[in-house]
Amino acid sequence: MNVAGGTRAAVRRALAALAGVVLAAAALAGCGSQQGAAGPRFDLSLNPSPVWQPVGIRLLALPPGQQVTIRASLRPGGLWSSQAVYAVPADGVVDLARDAPLEAPFTGADGMGLFWTMRSSTGEAATSDVTWGGASFSVDLQATVAGRLVAETRVQRTGLSVAAPSRAVFDDGITGDYFEPTSAAEGVRPGVIVFDGTDPGEPTGVLVSATLAALGFPTLDLSTYGSAGAVDPLRSLPAERFLSALSWLRGRPGVDDQRIFTFGTSRGAQLALWAASAYPGTVYGAIAPGGTTGLICPSPVPSPAVTVGGDWVPCTTGTHDPAPAAVLDLQRIPGPVVLGCAGRDEELANGCAWLDAAARKRPAREGDAYLTAPDATHLFYLPPYTPLLLPPAPAAQPTERAREALWADILTALTAPSSVPGH
Structure with missing residues (x-):
């Protein structure tokens, strides 16, 4: 960011304060009723993952032929969220990097689409590079089929203050x-x-x-x-x-x-x-x-x-x-x-x-x-x-x-x- 005088010092202090924040890896959750590995579940390529790199996200063991709604949300001082609807293919696997959504705030397959399309519930703009780069944060993912929660997990994103x-x-x-x-x-x-x-x-x-x-x-x-x-x-x-x-x-x-x-x-x-x-x-x-x-x-x-x-x-x-x-x-x-x-x-x-x-x-x-x-x-x-x-x-x-x-x-x-x- 462009930092002048006290602003530069304030940001440096903020980044330093965040340097010790490394979120522990979250256990991948199964379906909403805790059916374990046999039921629908999220599969992450890496967790925690660094904020400067993409993370692979898949949903496994979904009912073929159905539609699944995936919602991403986080709370860095307020609720931010995004969601997309996907058709479940015959193998029961929805891969966000491979599959194009039926409905979403983005078009085409995009593994990180739910992240960069997040919007604040209050209409606040994403303007803080400390919040969206320096800080570590977690994104909650939930999957619903026919209105029923079938899987959830937490994606942890390690901020720049830890690695740099x-x-x-x-x-x-x-x-x-x-x-x-x-x-x-x-x-x-x-x-x-x-x-x-x-x-x-x-x-x-x-x-x-x-x-x-x-x-x-x-x-x-x-x-x-x-x-x-x-x-x-x-x-x-x-x-x-x-x-x-x-x-x-x-x-x-x-x-x-x-x-x-x-x-x-x-x-x-x-x-x-x-x-x-x-x-x-x-x-x-x-x-x-x-x-x-x-x-x-x-x-x-x-x-x-x-x-x-x-x-x-x-x-x-x-x-x-x-x-x-x-x-x-x-x-x-x-x-x-x-x-x-x-x-x-x-x-x-x-x-x-x-x-x-x-x-x-x-x-x-x-x-x-x-x-x-x-x-x-x-x-x-x-x-x-x-x-x-x-x-x-x-x-x-x-x-x-x-x-x-x-x-x-x-x-x-x-x-x-x-x-x-x-x-």
């Missing part, structure tokens, strides 16, 4: 939060610098950084414009601040100093691309969805987007013209580039034109991913599987689909074999 604890960084002229994976992966891993504080009011840095660390990648959530996330009135990034962050991250244990990625979304996307193209000897790849592929001067008063030694780096005035000359020199980036755009982006209406201009300048190489999501909205770059800041229907499902596809592309880029010679 953070610590504040005030060192070498930089301010931010460092998320170090707790997984016992062997060898060094790519490190990521996330540009935070670039777009007030939208969650970017903390949620993205925690998710990256949970996936196994050491991540520095850099306060882009200064101490404690305070936004510089000119919204200019001194290159020296980024270079200090780069040096700091490369020195962390377990970080592959030959494979550092920059990560920026929305207004931070251009900074991620600029940093990777400006320092190809020390930055390996860039992940930059939801923004321009050229450096845009902040407005309404023209000022530099980036300075080097106090001097302006050339930038374009306005986002209206994604001409080739305005696109950054992405060919210089040695490793993978992940770009994405939303066709219904309410913040950057021509985002896909900027992506197309970049693709003409740097045709996709092996490892690159250029995702176009025609019906998605601006926040398609948030992690999937929860209702966090999803738009209303009909844009919710394509935005969720774009989130799933984008994060699969991100993971592919970060786990791809290095293209650095001899490395």
